[in-house]
Amino acid sequence: MFRLNVQRHPKPESGPESVSQLRLWKINRQFVSESVFVFVAFVIFTLTFFNQVAFFGKTFLPLSTVGVMGLTGPYGDPTTFRPDTFHIDLGASSWASEPWAQVVRFDYQSRQLPLWNPYQGSGSPLLANGQSGAFDILRLPVVVSESAVAWDAYYLLRIIGGAVAAYAFGRAIGLLRPAAFFLAVAYVFSGHFIILQNNMWIESYYLLPVVLLGVELIAVGRQRLGLAVMALTIAMVTYVGMPEVTLIILVTVSAYCSLQLVIEFVTTRDPKRTLQIALWMIGGGGVGIALGAPLTIPLLEFSAQSAQFTAHRSVLGLVTASPNLFATIVFPLLLGLPGEKTATNFINHYVGITVTVLALYGLLPRKTRLFQRTALIAIVITIVFLAKTFGVPGLNDIGELPFLNVTLFTKWSAPISGFFIAVLASIGVNNLLQKNIRAILSVVPLVTTCLLAVLAIYLNRSIIVHVPPVDVQTSLSTAVACALAVSLVTLLSRRGPRWLVGLLCIVMVSTELYSYASHNVYQDRYDRFTTPPYVHYLVDHTKRQSVRVMGLNGLLYPDDSSAFKLQDIRFLDALYVDRYLLYIRSFISPGVTDRFVGGPVGSTERFPRIWNNSWFDLLSVRYIVSSGPLTRPVDTTSDELINRIIAVNPAAKKSELVTHTSFTIDGQSRPVLYEHPPSVLKFPLVVTPDQSHISFAPAIEPSAWTESTAGGVQFEIDVDYAGQHRVLFLRNVDPKNNASQRHWVDQQVNLSSYLGKRVVLTLSTRAIRSTNFDWAGWGGIRLTPALSPRHTPLSQYHLVYSKEVNIYENQDALPRAFVVNKVTNVSGPTQAVALAKSGTIDPRTTAIIEDTKSQPTIDSTGPPGSATIVEYRANDVKVAVSAVERSYLVLTDTFYPGWAAYVDGKSTPIYPTDLAFRGIFVPPGSHEVEFIYEPKTFYAGVVIAFAGLTALGVVIAVGTLTQHTRKEFND
Numbered sequence: 001m002f003r004l005n006v007q008r009h010p011k012p013e014s015g016p017e018s019v020s021q022l023r024l025w026k027i028n029r030q031f032v033s034e035s036v037f038v039f040v041a042f043v044i045f046t047l048t049f050f051n052q053v054a055f056f057g058k059t060f061l062p063l064s065t066v067g068v069m070g071l072t073g074p075y076g077d078p079t080t081f082r083p084d085t086f087h088i089d090l091g092a093s094s095w096a097s098e099p100w101a102q103v104v105r106f107d108y109q110s111r112q113l114p115l116w117n118p119y120q121g122s123g124s125p126l127l128a129n130g131q132s133g134a135f136d137i138l139r140l141p142v143v144v145s146e147s148a149v150a151w152d153a154y155y156l157l158r159i160i161g162g163a164v165a166a167y168a169f170g171r172a173i174g175l176l177r178p179a180a181f182f183l184a185v186a187y188v189f190s191g192h193f194i195i196l197q198n199n200m201w202i203e204s205y206y207l208l209p210v211v212l213l214g215v216e217l218i219a220v221g222r223q224r225l226g227l228a229v230m231a232l233t234i235a236m237v238t239y240v241g242m243p244e245v246t247l248i249i250l251v252t253v254s255a256y257c258s259l260q261l262v263i264e265f266v267t268t269r270d271p272k273r274t275l276q277i278a279l280w281m282i283g284g285g286g287v288g289i290a291l292g293a294p295l296t297i298p299l300l301e302f303s304a305q306s307a308q309f310t311a312h313r314s315v316l317g318l319v320t321a322s323p324n325l326f327a328t329i330v331f332p333l334l335l336g337l338p339g340e341k342t343a344t345n346f347i348n349h350y351v352g353i354t355v356t357v358l359a360l361y362g363l364l365p366r367k368t369r370l371f372q373r374t375a376l377i378a379i380v381i382t383i384v385f386l387a388k389t390f391g392v393p394g395l396n397d398i399g400e401l402p403f404l405n406v407t408l409f410t411k412w413s414a415p416i417s418g419f420f421i422a423v424l425a426s427i428g429v430n431n432l433l434q435k436n437i438r439a440i441l442s443v444v445p446l447v448t449t450c451l452l453a454v455l456a457i458y459l460n461r462s463i464i465v466h467v468p469p470v471d472v473q474t475s476l477s478t479a480v481a482c483a484l485a486v487s488l489v490t491l492l493s494r495r496g497p498r499w500l501v502g503l504l505c506i507v508m509v510s511t512e513l514y515s516y517a518s519h520n521v522y523q524d525r526y527d528r529f530t531t532p533p534y535v536h537y538l539v540d541h542t543k544r545q546s547v548r549v550m551g552l553n554g555l556l557y558p559d560d561s562s563a564f565k566l567q568d569i570r571f572l573d574a575l576y577v578d579r580y581l582l583y584i585r586s587f588i589s590p591g592v593t594d595r596f597v598g599g600p601v602g603s604t605e606r607f608p609r610i611w612n613n614s615w616f617d618l619l620s621v622r623y624i625v626s627s628g629p630l631t632r633p634v635d636t637t638s639d640e641l642i643n644r645i646i647a648v649n650p651a652a653k654k655s656e657l658v659t660h661t662s663f664t665i666d667g668q669s670r671p672v673l674y675e676h677p678p679s680v681l682k683f684p685l686v687v688t689p690d691q692s693h694i695s696f697a698p699a700i701e702p703s704a705w706t707e708s709t710a711g712g713v714q715f716e717i718d719v720d721y722a723g724q725h726r727v728l729f730l731r732n733v734d735p736k737n738n739a740s741q742r743h744w745v746d747q748q749v750n751l752s753s754y755l756g757k758r759v760v761l762t763l764s765t766r767a768i769r770s771t772n773f774d775w776a777g778w779g780g781i782r783l784t785p786a787l788s789p790r791h792t793p794l795s796q797y798h799l800v801y802s803k804e805v806n807i808y809e810n811q812d813a814l815p816r817a818f819v820v821n822k823v824t825n826v827s828g829p830t831q832a833v834a835l836a837k838s839g840t841i842d843p844r845t846t847a848i849i850e851d852t853k854s855q856p857t858i859d860s861t862g863p864p865g866s867a868t869i870v871e872y873r874a875n876d877v878k879v880a881v882s883a884v885e886r887s888y889l890v891l892t893d894t895f896y897p898g899w900a901a902y903v904d905g906k907s908t909p910i911y912p913t914d915l916a917f918r919g920i921f922v923p924p925g926s927h928e929v930e931f932i933y934e935p936k937t938f939y940a941g942v943v944i945a946f947a948g949l950t951a952l953g954v955v956i957a958v959g960t961l962t963q964h965t966r967k968e969f970n971d
Helices: 016-049 051-055 091-109 137-144 148-172 177-188 191-195 202-219 223-240 243-268 271-291 293-305 323-330 352-362 369-389 395-400 414-433 439-459 469-493 498-516 533-545 560-564 578-588 636-647 650-654 829-837 936-970
Strands: 548-551 621-626 658-665 668-675 679-686 693-700 713-721 724-733 747-750 758-767 776-784 797-802 806-810 817-820 822-826 846-850 866-873 876-883 887-894 899-903 906-908 911-913 917-922 925-933
Touching (some): 016 148, 016 498, 091 137, 137 223, 148 177, 148 202, 177 414, 191 202, 191 498, 223 243, 223 293, 223 936, 243 271, 243 369, 243 414, 271 293, 271 936, 323 352, 323 439, 352 469, 352 498, 369 414, 414 469, 414 498, 533 548, 533 806, 578 829, 636 658, 636 679, 636 776, 650 658, 658 776, 668 679, 668 758, 693 724, 724 747, 817 876, 829 846, 846 887, 876 887, 887 925, 917 925
Parallel strands (some): 548 621
Antiparallel strands (some): 621 806, 658 668, 713 724, 846 911, 866 876, 876 925, 887 917, 899 925, 911 917
16 A cells, blocks of 8 residues: 655665665655656546536536526527436536525625525525535635636536545555556446536545545554544535435445454454454544534434425335346446436446446455455445345335435435445456456456346336437447457456556546547536626615515526525425425415425426415515516416316206306406306305405406497305305496406405304306396406405516516515514414414514413504614624514514524514514614524534544644654654
8 A cells, every 4th residue: 555644755875774764755756656647647537538628618517407597598698508318417506506606605705604595485594404515625616706617627626536536545455556547437437427427416425435545544553544534534525515425425434344343353353453443433433423513413403494394205215226227337328318218217327337347357256455355345335235226125124214214325325336346346457457367257248248238138128119229239339349348358467568457447447438428418618697687687676675586487496596696585405494385385385395496397386376465475575587477377276166166056057057167358367157147056165264265356258248238247145154144245247337347356255254164155146137148257266365455466566677587576575574563472383374374364464473481462553663674694684673662573584593683782582473484572662683693503513523623633643742752762
């Protein structure tokens, strides 16, 4: 193993001691030369693999994904998008990593810690989401600069770093230089890193060899250095921020250490030494976890706050890949390109045939430390991870363990098994270099390849018929050519020079992997966050008013608004504060599941409820961005209610007086319960908070407005409860003679006085004069929890910008901070939702707060006072409040642990308000209120990290002092 001490010593002049120093100087100089050569070689390899990005102006950035301009690509990009069916999950970086890197940069520029993101939803944890890379030093290039060049440089540099790390690990376990170089190429250019290359979690896998290098250093007696390498690298893996990947890597390192210890004990029979090594390994892992505590502890808190709504379900741990997909590991294109539907490739990884057949050479038993330790460990870990991936009974059950039950093994474990297959292959190359492979084994690569090909074709016969024949032919012919090349190199290894055998192995693996990687799918380099004029307009107006925005039709697709410091109520993340997403599902978009994007773009959710919705207005959404005219979508709930009413009145249906149709008035079509007079419809109903109002627009079909015999219709709604009748609505509609009725005129009937009761509604129509052309109906009839509308849909939103997009101003949007003088107390979120849906609360004047202890409340008829946000920063919000009497301040930012409030410098409790937001009581008079994010979990993590860093420093210092003392004693 090469030395890691690179300190250069002066040339000695004479004497035995001088000879020893000369030898050390030569070794260190050799190490430096080797390091420089390896680094330059990997730079050349990386730039060759990705020559289009490095030299021809292409970019790794997924410019074709939904973004600032919706589905049309970045603003002003003149290029034509190239189709890309090779890469998977392109949107992950554009919708998360890239905008979050901008937010982190904003915070550091303003000298704040990147703890809170005010730009998504109504605010959400930034560091604690685990993916923002707030403390990830490897992401420094894209924190310093947001340009496409910086992102491409970042992607290229981490590939080079990963290759150097794999090479160093290979040398540490005893591989010859060509074999270690083979390991690095086979690993960093394998499938997962190519197919998912623009995703941030790749960093963690590039760091895995460094962690294992630390383990190896401990195993060979370099305990302090090994502990430091382990600890610092585990901390770096943690700060990359993908919890599932971090967990998988920690599991892998634990397995690697455990197997090392078992082998150590079996071979040495020395329990004391084995225990000593175990303690150093545990210390390295423990210190590393401690150093990552400032992220992991807030992440655990966030996970607890998002237990109800999360993309990580407990069933993920048991998800497996179909065994037939094993073929894609060896024959990457056999089932088509990864992004094609025919591929059905959920493994997202390949190693190719060269690595596979050379791994067989690595299985040959040898009485060497390289085989007895590393090869055996690699075999065990590979078998376990592949068995779990493909659902082998028994091993698959580990997916039910805590934390592992929310981890998708088929995706996150693929690079781990790929790494250890590459390790076995590099050991096979090492055997070739040492002439340990018999000539008769040269037939193994060809025979193995043919057998695997036949098996793969048979198992996937139903899929292959749908794959382009050129993909199948290319995949199989490449595999056969590579197997033949390995066979020839095997024969050559018996007599050929070592350098030539090593070079040919490297050429074989790099050529095969290069042939699989797609090179014509990258877009022309362009800054994805080029600012459109409409964004300038929004930035200018939202800063002055401190309000939020919302994009439709994929515009400002979450979380792109964060890159422009625009606070958008939508966001994409793996974790969501339960209160906020419950608010969205209850009042804004009931179809939301694991994301809120504002409509059916990359999501199954319906169009959000933005009209006549006080709970939407409470979110302070002042501006709506749309690619076209803002039109009210068809209300499918209205269709459902119409069908229900007709179903319980079969006689009326047979009379042809009643049907389900639609009218178009004011250029807007609505579903209509057609009820030609005279007609009576009965509808039994249990009144609940979700259906406490019946909304509708009584109307007559426009083509009847000009008929001479048309005479108008009387619409009536009667309610029957326990035999007591009451008329709730009665109106004459005659658009022929009354021009004001030639529009949709929204009406609403309040049923909240019958909450929990079973009633029978009667919907009647009567002819005012003649029944001729009385083509009447109840337009858009539906059951809702909403308050009476303040505006018609067409007057609530004013068009204020119409260029590359349309921007509409919401006239009803509430300010971000305001004061109310009425407070209603409930015991929890469920009760808050029920009360809000009852229709008895107007959030403009009354706040719903949750407090089961003191149960504070106010109810005043006086003026509520005023509130003005005077300074708004990510972790600090200052509000100037003026109140005539004791009042309640509502700040429509997410209620979340760690936020503290101060009135004139004195601490005051924050209450969950209107389910999702923050609120405090303020005394009469003028006051300065400050909300500060002071998460105890983060600061507890800092204390733990400091303790870990101190322990690491003490260990290193003691070791250095001990070595110095021994040297002086020997002198």
